[in-house]
Amino acid sequence: MSGWQTLLYKEVLRFWKVSFQTVAAPVLTALLYLLVFGHVLADRVKVYDSIGYTAFLVPGLVMMSVLQNAFANSSSSLVQSKIMGSLVFVLLTPLSHWSWFVAYVGSAVIRGLCVGLGVLLVTTWFTDLSFAAPLWILVFAVLGAAMLGTLGVIAGLWAEKFDQMAAFQNFVIMPLTFLSGVFYSIHSLPPFWQRVSHLNPFFYMIDGFRYGFFGISDVSPWLSLAIVGAAFAVIGLLAVHLLRIGYKIRG
């Protein structure tokens, strides 16, 4: 294995060794959401005429799990190794900032997809899902996970303590995810909040992802792809820049 492959392998091994906590636990959480919300709201919320609420909810929950776990992987790995001091083992190596980026974001994508697949598998017991355009599913899952993995890198570099990390997660990532249409279609919102939702890049990830299942979405998947792709490019360049200058990791 070359240097970046080793770092990627190490990062995957890190979460896999505690997979009960990093994969199984989020799958259970998503299942609880499905059981509770699906049960309570199934007869009250109708998003698209042809789709039941539970079926509508599943892709949203899968994507939410993908995004949250991708973010958690890179951010917690960086913060932990900064606080424990073990990041020095990577800092002393000849690995370039691109290697760091690919390895940390790559492992975040893998964790996100593992959890997402787990959620999909357990939730299929409860509803019949269609797979109208599987390629879109994969594209948005990977791109969304990469986007959140990259945000995790930035947050992990920035945070010096666990509570700063928790603040980033609770005040930025959670609201953006919850308000992106995981549990509802934004068409059910008043016009003002619809416009606000359109400013949230997470909305396009979930909307595009859902298009892959139902062939229906609030906006065109191409538009979603363009917006998510552009957002990833901007955030990605920022993360690579921070890694290059050693932001908060090299004195």
Added chain:
Amino acid sequence: MPAISFQSVSKSYDTPRGSFQALDGVTFDIEEGEFFGLLGPNGAGKTTLISILAGLVRASAGQVVVHGHDVQKDYAQARRQLGVVPQELVFDPFFTVREALRIQSGYFGVKNNDGWIDELLSSLGLADKATANMRQLSGGMKRRVLVAQALVHRPPVIVLDEPTAGVDVELRQTLWQFIARLNKEGHTVLLTTHYLEEAEALCNRIAMLKTGRVVALERTSELLKAASSNVLRFKLDGPLPPQFEGKARVTGRIVQLPAHDAHDIERHLAVIREAGLRVEDVEIRKADLEDVFLDVMKEREVLA
């Protein structure tokens, strides 16, 4: 070409109380194959200098070159030359000893390294710990793993930042035997330590840092020659006579005074007699590096 070249290296930090100059124009070279000691009191800038060398910290001015590679511009090549043992006892709790060493090899692109890893494990007395998780190891064992991790890619230059601080005698022996062997085989070694007898025994050349500046840079033998040749050591049962203030090294009841010749010794003893004090366990010994160190830290002006 020197193994390591420090060229006018300065580092200042912004603190709430203003700018702090950790290093101020440090310049010296370490030749290939040397066993070099970097000494100085706490806060002298030793760890900052080593961190700049390792690429963990950027110099505010000046440059550091390792085997011809600038540690900033050509960091990848420079870091391949270096095996750095950090001062802090850090470890990655997710892995076993062997996993940690394989991963560290992989970062440097070294494949199929188990032969060398096994050799490192047995040389450092870790052979029976290969499958143990890092969390299960004692402090001394973790320290050994740190040394092994620094050496997985067979670096020609080995940097040890206070590797024996708080370490038991057995590990110090094992470690120094191993490092001395590597030095004999041609590795350059740069060592910072608080144990001056270690530096005296191992290092062929020494630099002393004081508040970010080099205050001595000489062969160990020259440094020892330059110091007062003898030391008068005794136990005192009363207060130190004022004539000895600033000259004596006092450790509890033990007083040590530099003495060039028999005349000096007679004079010291006369002072004590006149003060009406009693001495026990009088001993005359050769000056060691600790005497030189204290001497240099007290008196010597900064070298140009």
